[in-house]
Amino acid sequence: xxxxxxxxxxxxxxxxxxxxxxxxxxxxxxxxxxxxxxxxxxxxxxxxxxxxxxxxxxxxxxxxxxxxxxxxxxxxxxxxxxxxxxxxxxxxxxxxxxxxxxxxxxxxxxxxxxxxxxxxxxxxxxxxxxxxxxxxxxxxxxxxxxxxxxxxxxxxxxxxxxxxxxxxxxxxxxxxxxxxxxxxxxxxxxxxxxxxxxxxxxxxxxxxxxxxxxxxxxxxxxxxxxxxxxxxxxxxxxxxxxxxxxxxxxxxxxxxxxxxxxxxxxxxxxxxxxxxxxxxxxxxxxxxxxxxxxxxxxxxxxxxxxxxxxxxxxxxxxxxxxxxxxxxxxxxxxxxxxxxxxxxxxxxxxxxxxxxxxxxxxxxxxxxxxxxxxxxxxxxxxxxxxxxxxxxxxxxxxxxxxxxxxxxxxxxxxxxxxxxxxxxxxxxxxxxxxxxxxxxxxxxxxxxxxxxxxxxxxxxxxxxxxxxxxxxxxxxxxxxxxxxxxxxxxxxxxxxxxxxxxxxxxxxxxxxxxxxxxxxxxxxxxxxxx
Amino acid sequence: xxxxxxxxxxxxxxxxxxxxxxxxxxxxxxxxxxxxxxxxxxxxxxxxxxxxxxxxxxxxxxxxxxxxxxxxxxxxxxxxxxxxxxxxxxxxxxxxxxxxxxxxxxxxxxxxxxxxxxxxxxxxxxxxxxxxxxxxxxxxxxxxxxxxxxxxxxxxxxxxxxxxxxxxxxxxxxxxxxxxxxxxxxxxxxxxxxxxxxxxxxxxxxxxxxxxxxxxxxxxxxxxxxxxxxxxxxxxxxxxxxxxxxxxxxxxxxxxxxxxxxxxxxxxxxxxxxxxxxxxxxxxxxxxxxxxxxxxxxxxxxxxxxxxxxx
Numbered sequence: 061x062x063x064x065x066x067x068x069x070x071x072x073x074x075x076x077x078x079x080x081x082x083x084x085x086x087x088x089x090x091x092x093x094x095x096x097x098x099x100x101x102x103x104x105x106x107x108x109x110x111x112x113x114x115x116x117x118x119x120x121x122x123x124x125x126x127x128x129x130x131x132x133x134x135x136x137x138x139x140x141x142x143x144x145x146x147x148x149x150x151x152x153x154x155x156x157x158x159x160x161x162x163x164x165x166x167x168x169x170x171x172x173x174x175x176x177x178x179x180x181x182x183x184x185x186x187x188x189x190x191x192x193x194x195x196x197x198x199x200x201x202x203x204x205x206x207x208x209x210x211x212x213x214x215x216x217x218x219x220x221x222x223x224x225x226x227x228x229x230x231x232x233x234x235x236x237x238x239x240x241x242x243x244x245x246x247x248x249x250x251x252x253x254x255x256x257x258x259x260x261x262x263x264x265x266x267x268x269x270x271x272x273x274x275x276x277x278x279x280x281x282x283x284x285x286x287x288x289x290x291x292x293x294x295x296x297x298x299x300x301x302x303x304x305x306x307x308x309x310x311x312x313x314x315x316x317x318x319x320x321x322x323x324x325x326x327x328x329x330x331x332x333x334x335x336x337x338x339x340x341x342x343x344x345x346x347x348x349x350x351x352x353x354x355x356x357x358x359x360x361x362x363x364x365x366x367x368x369x370x371x372x373x374x375x376x377x378x379x380x381x382x383x384x385x386x387x388x389x390x391x392x393x394x395x396x397x398x399x400x401x402x403x404x405x406x407x408x409x410x411x412x413x414x415x416x417x418x419x420x421x422x423x424x425x426x427x428x429x430x431x432x433x434x435x436x437x438x439x440x441x442x443x444x445x446x447x448x449x450x451x452x453x454x455x456x457x458x459x460x461x462x463x464x465x466x467x468x469x470x471x472x473x474x475x476x477x478x479x480x481x482x483x484x485x486x487x488x489x490x491x492x493x494x495x496x497x498x499x500x501x502x503x504x505x506x507x508x509x510x511x512x513x514x515x516x517x518x519x520x521x522x523x524x525x526x527x528x529x530x531x532x533x534x535x536x537x538x539x540x541x542x543x544x545x546x547x548x549x550x551x552x553x554x555x556x557x558x559x560x561x562x563x564x565x566x567x568x569x570x571x572x573x574x575x576x577x578x579x580x581x582x583x584x585x586x587x588x589x590x
Numbered sequence: 591x592x593x594x595x596x597x598x599x600x601x602x603x604x605x606x607x608x609x610x611x612x613x614x615x616x617x618x619x620x621x622x623x624x625x626x627x628x629x630x631x632x633x634x635x636x637x638x639x640x641x642x643x644x645x646x647x648x649x650x651x652x653x654x655x656x657x658x659x660x661x662x663x664x665x666x667x668x669x670x671x672x673x674x675x676x677x678x679x680x681x682x683x684x685x686x687x688x689x690x691x692x693x694x695x696x697x698x699x700x701x702x703x704x705x706x707x708x709x710x711x712x713x714x715x716x717x718x719x720x721x722x723x724x725x726x727x728x729x730x731x732x733x734x735x736x737x738x739x740x741x742x743x744x745x746x747x748x749x750x751x752x753x754x755x756x757x758x759x760x761x762x763x764x765x766x767x768x769x770x771x772x773x774x775x776x777x778x779x780x781x782x783x784x785x786x787x788x789x790x791x792x793x794x795x796x797x798x799x800x801x802x803x804x805x806x807x808x809x810x811x812x813x814x815x816x817x818x819x820x821x822x823x824x825x826x827x828x829x830x831x832x833x834x835x836x837x838x839x840x841x842x843x844x845x846x847x848x849x850x851x852x853x854x855x856x857x858x859x860x861x862x863x864x865x866x867x868x869x870x871x872x873x874x875x876x877x878x879x880x881x882x883x884x885x886x887x888x889x890x891x892x893x894x895x896x897x898x899x900x901x
Contacts, residue, residue, distance in 0.1 A: 287863050307685075307864045369662075376662040377685070431841055438846050439857075442686045445847065449657040457847045458759070558778075 080436055085340070089276035089527040091585055094289045096303035098282035100183070102254045103237040104222035104245075105176045108184040108490075113220075114282060115260050119159075120245035123150060123169065124215045128490030128578040129392065130326065133213045136164065136246065137203075145210040145535060157166075157268045158225045159250045166197040171226035179234060188510060189217040211418045212535045216491040248586060258282065262585070275554035277583040293318060300569035302583040305437055306381040312568050320372055322566040323577025324383060326391050328497070329434060331427070331444065331558040332428040332517035333361065341473075342481035346454055354423055355517075361555035362403075363413035367451040368444065369405040374561050377439045379505040381566060385559035387552050388489075388497040394537070395494030395544030400552055402559075410451040412554040422452030424464070428469065429484035431459035435563065441484050444560070469516050471492040478516040485565070487514060488581065494544040495531060502556045503528055519556040523547075622894045632886025639880055643698040650692035651677035655848050662687045666861070669868050682868040684857050690868065693854050694876045700850040701880060704761060705831040708768035713823050715769065716776020721815075722808050723777065724784030735781065741774040746829075747836055754842045764843055768830045779822050783815035817895040824888030828881045835877055851877045 097111040104116035125135035137150040156164040173195055177187045192211065196204040205214065210481035213470060225244045232242030242250040248270070249262035260280040264273050281298055283289040286305040293301045294317065302310060304320060313320050334340040340353040354360045370384040383390065386402040425448065429441040438459045445455040460468070465483075474477030489496035504520040505512035511528075512518075527547035534540040552559070567575045567583065576587040624630055642649065652659050653673070662672050671679050673689065677773035681690040741749075743899040754766035787793060788811055796806045837843035838852025839859075846853065851873045858869025 286860055290863055305860055305864075307861045307866070311864045372662055374664045376687070431846075436685075439685050442846055443662045446657045446660055446662060446686070455657060457845065459841075459846060461841070 063475035067521065068153065069105060069547045079177060090279065091275040091277070091300070091588060092279045092281060092298040093583060093585065094283045094292050094298040094301040095280050095583060096283075096284060096286075096289060096316055098256065098302075099239055099254075099260065101234055102243055102251065102260070103179065103234040104224065105172075105179045105186055106182050106237075106289055108186050108220075110581055116222050117247070118249040118262055118278065118586070119243060119247045119251050120224060121247050122219050122223065123152075124219040124502055126219050126492060126580065127574055128323070129495060130578075130580050132219060132492075135219070137218070140215075141537070142149075143204070146207050148205045148214055149198070150203045150205065152203060152566065153269065156246050157267055157441050158228065158229040158246055159244045159265060160225065160228050162225060162227050164223070164393075165200040165201045165501040166248050167200075168226045169203055170195050170197060171229075172221060172223045175224065175229070176221060180236070186220060189220045193217075197587070208357055210533050210535050212532065212540055213491060213493075213495065213535075216493065216496075219492075220522075248486075249275075249278055252277075273586065274589065275585055290568075293570070296570070300567060300573060300583075302565075302567050303435070304566040304568045306379040306566075309381055309566055310379060317571055318568050319571055319573070319575075320566060320568045321575040321577045322381065322564045323579055324392070325488065325563040325565045325581055326389055326393070326492065326579050327434075327482065327486050327563040327581065328385055328388055329382075329437075329440065329486045329560045329563065330385070330501075331364070331486060331560065332483050332501075332515075332519075333364075333557070334478065334517055336442075336477055336518035341479070342428070342483040344424050346421065346424050348424070351423060353481075354417070354419060357417045358555065359387055359413045360419065361558070363410040363451065364448065365403045365555055365558045366406045366413065367447050367453075368403070368558065368560060369447055369565065370402055370560055371405070373440060373443050377443050378437050378561065378564075381435070381564045382561040383564065385561045386499065387548050387559060388487075388496055390562050392579075393489070393493055393499075395531075395548070397552075399548045400549060407451055414452060414456065420452075424454040424456075425482060426456040426480075427482045427484060428458050428465065430462040430465040430481040433462040433465075436487045437484065440560070442483065472515075478518065480516075481518060485514075485516070486562075490580075492580070494541075494548060495528065498524070498544060498547055499528055499532075500549065502551045517557060521549070521551060521554060521556065524551045524554075524556070618895060623890055626890050626893075627896045629890030630633050632883045632890070633881035635889060636881060639698060639883065640702065642695055642704050646692075646695035646699055647789055650689070650695045650732040652689040652692040654688045654693045654696050657847060658758055660686060660688050662824045666866055666869070668866075669872075681872045682866075684854065684869045685861070686857075688849070690854070690872050693849055694851065694873055697849060697851040697854055697873060698876060698880065699891070700761065700848075701834060701846065701877070703828040703833045704764055704768065704834045704850075705884075707763045708772060708830045709823055709827040711765070712769045712772035713776050713819060716778075717812070717815075717819065718781050719773065720777040720780030721784050721812060725788055725807050725811065726895065731781075734777070736896055738774045738781075741771075742778070746771040746833065750837055751840065754837055759845050761844065764834055764837065767837075768833060770900075771833070772826050772830065774876060775826060776819060779818050780815050783818055784811050789816050796801065821892040821895060823887060824884055824891060828884040828888065831884075832877070832881055 099112040099115045100107045101112060102110060104120050105461055122135050123137040125133045127133055136153050138148045138153045140148055143149050152166060158164060158350055173190050176190045179185060191206050194206040197519055226246035229242035237243045238254055240251050248265050248268045250265050252261040252263050254260050262278040266272055266274050283292055289301045290308050292298045307473050309320060312318050334353060335355060339350045343354055345351045373405060374382045374384055384402045386400045387397055389396050402567060427441055427445060429437055431438045441457050441459060445457045448455040468479045468485050470478060487501055499511050500514040502515060502519050502524055503511040504525050505515045505518050524547050527543050531540045531543035534543060565577060565581050567577060571590060574589045596885040661674055664683050665685055667679050667683040669680060669682040673679050679689050683689055719734055723731040724776050747770050750767045751768060754763060792811055793806060834843060834850060835852030838850050839856040844850045844853055854871045854873035861869050
């Protein structure tokens with residue numbers, strides 16, 4: 061079977077593109093990149109976190125690659141075929157060498173898959189990507205992967221497992237890998253050093269199978285503070301930065317020393333409502349007395365969605381660096397619905413629905429959210445609170461440091477249930493298709509099966525579960541996409557959560573550099589050309 | 591113990607030995623205070639700030655805490671622009687459309703309440719503890735003063751940061767945290783002056799008349815220790831206000847929807863490089879003026895109340 065490829069709409073124009081090269085750039089073979097968040101380790105299997113994965117992508121490669129729109133393509137696997145519903149066969153790329161000179165074979169793949177679930181103290185392992193897969197070596201360059209049930213997301217999973225060298229990393233611990241012992245992959249760049257709190261340095265892999273990369277050295281510098289990162293770019297301290305603060309984008313676009321690139325992100329910012337309890341702890345009558353959980357009424361949920369002026373949030377708070385959302389992922393992705401449109405802003409309609417739901421005077425509500433996890437998160441929550449207040453819901457805002465917020469939002473209540481009544485959070489689909497959002501966010505919570513892992517509202521709809529289950533055992537791409545789109549429509553029309561906007565990722569680089577924006581938020585030296 | 595350094599024979603200031611001050615002395619104190627133009631300016635500034643804060647709901651064109659009044663369509667307007675509701679945003683608006691002039695007026699209320707309340711509570715606590723330490727001496731003094739030493743050896747921002755992080759957000763919690771970091775200053779000061787006083791004859795006289803410990807401490811020693819406390823209190827109030835702003839700036843102080851000056855400054859911080867200076871600048875100026883004014887008055891009080899500087 062060959063992978064069907066949709067021709068996708070190009071979203072997020074590339075603004076960089078200058079014919080002339082600045083003087084002195086020819087001599088500079090080093091690329092210095094200012095990152096907003098630093099990796100927690102150089103061990104690619106230690107922590108499934110964007111900053112870790114993006115640095116790991118330079119050193120290590122995966123069997124399946126993802127392009128800038130997260131479309132799947134060949135990687136260390138050159139081709140593949142489906143033998144039967146339960147067996148996939150992969151032909152590995154011949155002639156690939158690890159940084160230490162040894163050859164890449166099926167043994168390295170098997171070693172890596174066995175290593176993933178066994179990394180000690182891993183805060184977020186990649187185990188779910190290897191679960192249920194049995195690997196079988198046919199010969200050095202042929203590998204079969206078997207599953208117990210038909211598994212359509214095989215390639216998406218393989219795109220998340222970095223292949224390490226069975227020889228070099230045989231007994232390497234996470235600490236060894238951080239120090240560069242066994243940090244050996246097949247990627248375009250080699251490990252030089254990782255200095256937590258300061259930098260991650262790489263050098264070129266001259267014998268990379270796809271050809272010599274253009275940068276001799278790449279240094280990632282960790283600059284957490286937004287203004288400092290921008291200042292570092294303007295002063296020439298770094299050549300490029302990620303996560304350009306939205307407050308600075310407009311000004312940087314007019315600055316001819318730098319070029320700004322933005323790309324639509326797969327990250328949705330949304331509101332989740334408590335559907336677990338009959339009386340929700342932070343939703344009360346205006347006099348403070350307990351009321352029946354208002355979110356159990358569809359009319360109230362619709363009213364809340366209608367009360368949001370999404371375009372105003374995008375324009376005034378995000379300063380245009382976001383796109384109004386109608387569902388779980390932007391509709392360039394597989395499995396999204398073509399029928400869902402953003403809910404229009406309608407204050408009178410929202411008031412009317414609240415009245416019909418028996419709450420003509422509204423109620424009082426506290427929205428919880430993280431401060432500093434997503435761009436402008438606190439301000440967005442405040443704007444949402446303004447809009448809810450206008451339809452008669454007395455809204456308070458409480459923001460918490462991200463780590464505290466997420467643990468309380470997930471397990472802070474009695475019996476490790478979610479603590480809050482309404483939260484603002486963000487979710488990006490790591491798999492690059494809808495089941496990676498629909499399952500975790502709106503599937504009925506089931507810790508054993510790993511469904512609904514981010515369903516902090518505990519929304520539960522048998523119809524959605526059924527469609528999701530069917531989709532996940534449908535190997536045909538277009539059939540699966542149809543099922544997922546249908547599941548999304550059911551859940552969104554039932555207002556399982558309230559989508560607000562999709563983020564945009566922004567990068568700024570000094571004039572003369574071309575940056576290819578990515579939907580998965582990764583900042584890669586491979587995306588930067590002169 | 592540090593009794594060896596006791597200023598036992600220090601020349602007692604004139605008038606300090608009679609616990610009750612006469613009207614003439616108070617008038618003299620006022621007169622001396624007013625001799626310094628800078629201090630008068632500071633006092634005037636404080637009065638204006640207090641009046642502005644007191645009448646904020648009447649002066650401010652917008653109630654910045656009422657989310658139904660704040661509109662994101664007004665966000666990031668420069669000073670002098672017109673708001674959707676028709677009033678003029680004299681100092682511009684912040685990232686969520688809050689009028690900065692209104693925000694500053696209401697923010698000043700929080701700053702002053704936090705500063706004064708925490709200052710007063712800490713002063714009462716510190717006074718009691720310091721007096722007890724000095725009066726009873728011995729082991730009690732030893733224990734109390736070592737706690738004070740310990741407290742003073744820790745940076746106050748750090749202690750307050752940890753406390754607020756543990757207690758959660760809110761004005762009451764900030765005040766509690768500030769009391770905890772401030773009381774030791776008062777205790778140490780009071781203990782110093784009280785040690786001098788308790789060896790004087792009038793205390794001995796009071797004791798030999800059979801007056802109780804409490805009465806001796808509160809009616810005879812305390813009034814003579816108040817001068818340095820008043821000076822410390824002004825300085826500490828200014829310190830408390832800036833500490834609250836620091837905590838709010840760091841994101842642990844007050845909720846976003848009820849901004850104090852620190853929250854307003856921190857909200858504008860991300861816009862500093864993009865040319866929208868006013869969001870941080872004006873709240874910063876308001877904070878600066880408040881603290882400088884209080885310190886000017888505090889400086890003058892120190893000069894006037896210090897017997898060693900008496901002409």
